[in-house]
Amino acid sequence: MKFILPGFRGAFATAALVSACVFASVSMVSCGGGGNAGGADSTSAGSGDALIGAGSSFDNPLFSKLFSEYNKTNGLKVNYQSIGSGAGISQLTAKTVDFGASDAPMNGKQDSALTAPAIHIPVTAGAVVLSYNLPDIKDTLLLTPAVLADLFLGKITKWNDPAIAAANKGVKLPATPVVIAHRSDGSGTSNIFTTYLAKVSDEWNTKVGKGSAVNWPAGLGGKGNEGVAGLIKQTPGCIGYIELAFAVQNNMAYAKVQNKGGNFITPSIASVTAAANIQIPADTKVSLTNTEAADGYPISGFSWVIIYKDQKYNDRSLDRATKLLKLISWMIHDGQQFSSPLTYAPLSPAAVSAGDAVLKSATYDGKPILQ
């Protein structure tokens, strides 16, 4: 037929586009029940030259620096997506990434969702500090584990409470009401902090427990470190927990916390590294909270890179697996020099050797990759 004109063709194209949209939306609906990793085809990890990682947002500034340095010397590109620890583990479970990064080791439920065993390699350590807004107090606030737990349980409601005064002798504490600030979003920071509280307080352990999101018995929630910091800065009498790096970069006051040995420790890169200098189990899945180390800061934790133990899956080449393991090995050795300038704690010697042992256990088709 001769009289198919541009106008008609345009309309036809519109109709085709429309029907495509309908198909797309219908198919989205029909596979919607497939779980959170729906539609992620298993091939993406095998394609392209760049390694792909996803997970912890806490690691992101350090990883950006590390991967750009590694790219300069070895020419390997690494694409890291800072989507949160939990989401990083989901991506690894779906085999869409080469490695996941998490501030908390995988829990039992996450482990059982895996089709093959995974290994954890500690890459850096961070600390959670207690920042507060008490403009009248010039000295650094001292906190004992018991006081800390009672504050966050909502049992201590005034700053001049005898329990706080007992730890801070000679400091004139105001009668200001205590306002607690915590993270409202699920986060590894909350996980480290609640794990610590659950260790030092039985009441916390039974009433609240530990996790990246818990049912807080008191206080206000802020989204992200900046949200909690915002609440602390503008609410008189407010105390909340934030990452050490964030507190240092924003010049916020933070408390010394009494560790297991009874010493009040200022959170710093050195005291976090010291906290990690303990006996580390073979799988490295250890919490550094309430550390045995006498000069270690008690509220700190590792951040891990998580990979599959056997690297032969989804048609991955031996070359790709070797590149990945060499990268991680570089991160825990030479890469550590970039930690301190970014306020990340370098790994302790014990952690590095444990990491090395775990890396050597990785295999390709049953054969070890690194010698």
Added chain:
Amino acid sequence: MDTSVENGSITRSDIPLRVISSSPEAILKAKKRTRLSFRQIRTETIFKKTLMIMGLIMIILVLGILLTLIVQSLPSIKALGPSYLWGKVWNPVSDVYGAWPFLLGTLLTSFLALAISIPFSISVAIFLGEYHPQGWLPNLLKDTVELIAAVPSVIYGFWGLAVLVPIVRDLETHIGVEPVGVGIFSSSLILAIMIIPYAASLGRSMINMVPSHLKEAAYALGATRWEVIRSVILPYTKSGLFAGILLSLGRALGETMAVTMVIGNTSLIPKNIFSPGNTMASVIANEFTEADKPVYLSALIELGLVLFLVTVVINMIGKKIIDRVTND
């Protein structure tokens, strides 16, 4: 052409015959015209079909979203049952999920915001619609109100946290409640500002559309301006005003970012309107990325489903009220 009907009044020969010229140009012209009308009919049909498909897509999309929400929240519905709705504890550690604190928070903030915003939006609508439809000041006011709707919500949240929260904290110190600043009240204030334009704009155009003969008749009978507004304009526009208010409420129910920044984000049940709380939308925004257990994730999606249904129910009630008001 002898086709006359014997008993009829009109014969074919009565109709003036149209002379068809048989010159080649004329035939070509006629053919062209036929083609053109063919094309017009075709375009017409295709246009109509496109419109229908576009409309259908909207329905499919909404149903698809609903279906996705239902399917994804099945694990949580199975594990928790209907007590999810009135459960008072939200504890991801022990896998106990109750949506009541958030349902309460959503309804409290939205209706409080609506109550605060209605006087402003109706006033603006009457001022712009009846008193000063033209002029530089009304234009400025109109543009400003429209701009309120265009400002991204995160900016409201930021402004609320930096400016509004300290003011509310001072107020709380004076009236003797826990002076935290953030909470249900602060969120309602922010929401009230954000939803004013919806009711105001719709109200203004409704008032503009009141037939002038009705108003002039009332003036002719000696009515004052206030009497005209009360007895002519408001009764004539009430369904439109109500629709605008409903639109505002819908916006308030779903607002996430600004509320998250000033509500205090606690899963405890609010004791009064100054207490910190949480809304369904802000819980989803906060906890979705790190929901590390299947039931947890599913419980969050079920929260989305509840929010969806709450919005639908409130809209349906609103429609019923509009119908009743219009029929009276």
